[in-house]
Amino acid sequence: MNDHAMPDLADLDLSPEDMLALGNTVVARSVAHLADLNTMASCGDYTDIEAFCRSLREPAPEHGTPLDALLDPLFDEWIPRSFTTPGPGYLAYIPGGGIFPAALADFIASSTNRYTGVWRAAPALVQLESNALDWLRDWMEFPSEARGLFTTGGSMAMFNAIACARELHLGNEIRSGTLYVSSQSHHSIAKAARLAGIAHDRVRTIDVDAEFRMRVHDLERAIASDRSAGLKPFMVFSTAGTTNTGAVDPIDDIADLSASEGLWHHVDGAYGAFFHMVPELRPLLRGLPRADSLTLDPHKGMFMPYGIGALLVRDGEALRALHSTTAGYLPKNQDEFYDPAQYGPDLSRGFPGLRVWLTLKLFGAVRYRAALAEKRELALWAAEQVARIPGIVMDALPQLSLFAFHLESPALDTLEAQNAATRALMTRVTQRGRVMMTGAAVGERYLGRVCVLSFRTRRAAAEACVEDLTSVTAELLTDADAGRFATTGSPL
Ligand SMILES: Cc1ncc(COP(=O)(O)O)c(C=O)c1O
CATH class of the missing domain: 3.40.640.10 (Type I PLP-dependent aspartate aminotransferase-like (Major domain))
Known part of the structure; x- marks a missing residue:
C-alpha cells in the first residue's frame, strides 16, 4: 500500500507555518479594509441586491477552496454590499464601531x-x-x-x-x-x-x-x-x-x-x-x-x-x-x-x-471616558449647527449623543409631505456617501436622526454630516417650492 498516494482526509489540523500564513493573510485583508474606511461609501451598493443574494445560493462544497479565492469576493463584493457600520460616517440607528483589539x-x-x-x-x-x-x-x-x-x-x-x-x-x-x-x-x-x-x-x-x-x-x-x-x-x-x-x-x-x-x-x-x-x-x-x-x-x-x-x-x-x-x-x-x-x-x-x-x-478607562465625552460634544455641536439650517425643525436636542428633527416649509404643507421630505433627506444624505443616517416614525411623524457613538466618528464626520444636511435640505426645499418634490422611497 502506498501511504503517500492517499491524502489523509481526516487530518484537519494545520501546521504552524500554514496557520501563520493563513492568519497573516486574514489580518492583512482586515487591516487593509479598515484602512479604507475613511474613503468607503457610508452605505454600500444595494443595486439589485435581491438578485445578487439569490446568485449566492449554492450547495455545500464537497471539496476545499484556497483561502484567497474565498477572501477576494468576501472583501471585494460581499462586505461592501452592506451598511458601513464601522465607518466614521455611520450615524444611523445606534452605532457601535468594532474596536480592533476586541477582534x-x-x-x-x-x-x-x-x-x-x-x-x-x-x-x-x-x-x-x-x-x-x-x-x-x-x-x-x-x-x-x-x-x-x-x-x-x-x-x-x-x-x-x-x-x-x-x-x-x-x-x-x-x-x-x-x-x-x-x-x-x-x-x-x-x-x-x-x-x-x-x-x-x-x-x-x-x-x-x-x-x-x-x-x-x-x-x-x-x-x-x-x-x-x-x-x-x-x-x-x-x-x-x-x-x-x-x-x-x-x-x-x-x-x-x-x-x-x-x-x-x-x-x-x-x-x-x-x-x-x-x-x-x-x-x-x-x-x-x-x-x-x-x-x-x-x-x-x-x-x-x-x-x-x-x-x-x-x-x-x-x-x-x-x-x-x-x-x-x-x-x-x-x-x-x-x-x-x-x-x-x-x-x-x-x-x-x-x-x-x-x-x-x-x-485603559481614561481613554474610553475621553472618547465617550467627545461623542457627546460632537453631537451637541452638530445639533447646534443643524438647528440653524433653514427648514429644519428640531424635535429632540441631544440628551446624550442623539438628536432628531424634521423638515418643514410653506410648500411642505401637510404632515405627509413633511414626512416624505424628511425621509428623502435621510436617503439623499446617505446617498452622498460621506455619512449614513436613518430616521424613525414617532407617532404620526417621521423624524430624521443623528446618533454619534462610533469611536471612529470624529470632528470631520460631524462636519460632513452638517454640510450634507445643509445642502440636501436646500435642494429638497427648492424642489418642494417648484412643486417638483416627489416622495423618494427609502432603501433603508
Ligand atoms: C435602547 C435599545 N434597547 C435595546 C436594544 C436592543 O439591543 P440589541 O440590538 O443589542 O439586542 C437596542 C438596539 O438598538 C436599543 O437601542
Whole structure:
C-alpha cells in the first residue's frame, strides 16, 4: 500500500507555518479594509441586491477552496454590499464601531478555544470575565453584591432580566403579572417579555411627554388600575437613551415609584448607559445606579464588535437562583467564584469577556471616558449647527449623543409631505456617501436622526454630516417650492 498516494482526509489540523500564513493573510485583508474606511461609501451598493443574494445560493462544497479565492469576493463584493457600520460616517440607528483589539481577543478566544461555561474548566479566564463585569458594575455604581452576565446583545439582557423579575415576583402565577414600558421603549422588551412568558396583553405602554420621556403619573395610574383589576404589576422599564430620539426617562422618579409600589425596575441602557462611565455626565442619567437591573450593550457604547451585551442585576443571588443548576457529570458548583453557567442560560460557551477585558486593559478607562465625552460634544455641536439650517425643525436636542428633527416649509404643507421630505433627506444624505443616517416614525411623524457613538466618528464626520444636511435640505426645499418634490422611497 502506498501511504503517500492517499491524502489523509481526516487530518484537519494545520501546521504552524500554514496557520501563520493563513492568519497573516486574514489580518492583512482586515487591516487593509479598515484602512479604507475613511474613503468607503457610508452605505454600500444595494443595486439589485435581491438578485445578487439569490446568485449566492449554492450547495455545500464537497471539496476545499484556497483561502484567497474565498477572501477576494468576501472583501471585494460581499462586505461592501452592506451598511458601513464601522465607518466614521455611520450615524444611523445606534452605532457601535468594532474596536480592533476586541477582534484580536475574539481570535485568541476562538483559537485557544477554552471552555468558560463552568468555572473549573478555566478558572483564571473566568476570573478575567468576572473582573470585566465588576468594572461595568463599578462604573454603573451598582453595589458589590450585584452580579452580571455577558450576553449576545441587549435583547438577551432584557430577556434574562424579565425572567429573573418574573421568577422572583410572580413565581408560578405568571398570567396575572403586568409589565410597564413607555411608547418609546425598545421593541426588544415586548419581545423578551413574550419569550419570558409575559404575553402582550400584560405589557402596558405608557405615554411620553414632549421630550419623549415616560410620564410617571400615567405610569402610577396604570399600576393602580391594574391592581384594582386584580392583576399583579411586577416590573417597570425605563430607558437611558431611547433609540428613536435619545430620550432619558426620569429614572430617579421611576425608581421612587417602583420602590413604593414594590416593583422590579429595569433600566434599558443599551444605548446610553456607558455615558455613566464619565463622572461629569452622570447627572444626565440620575437614578441609574438605583435600578434593580440594567441592560448594557458593549457592542454600542463600548465600541465592541457586534455580539456582546451585558446585564447587571442588583440582587446577584436572584440572578443565580434563576439559572443555577447542575448535573451528575459536571464539577460541583462552588460559591466563591463567578461561574457563568450559574448566572446565565448558556452552558457551553466561548469567552465573550476577553474582548472587553483585553480592550480595556490595552487602552485603559481614561481613554474610553475621553472618547465617550467627545461623542457627546460632537453631537451637541452638530445639533447646534443643524438647528440653524433653514427648514429644519428640531424635535429632540441631544440628551446624550442623539438628536432628531424634521423638515418643514410653506410648500411642505401637510404632515405627509413633511414626512416624505424628511425621509428623502435621510436617503439623499446617505446617498452622498460621506455619512449614513436613518430616521424613525414617532407617532404620526417621521423624524430624521443623528446618533454619534462610533469611536471612529470624529470632528470631520460631524462636519460632513452638517454640510450634507445643509445642502440636501436646500435642494429638497427648492424642489418642494417648484412643486417638483416627489416622495423618494427609502432603501433603508
Ligand atoms: C435602547 C435599545 N434597547 C435595546 C436594544 C436592543 O439591543 P440589541 O440590538 O443589542 O439586542 C437596542 C438596539 O438598538 C436599543 O437601542
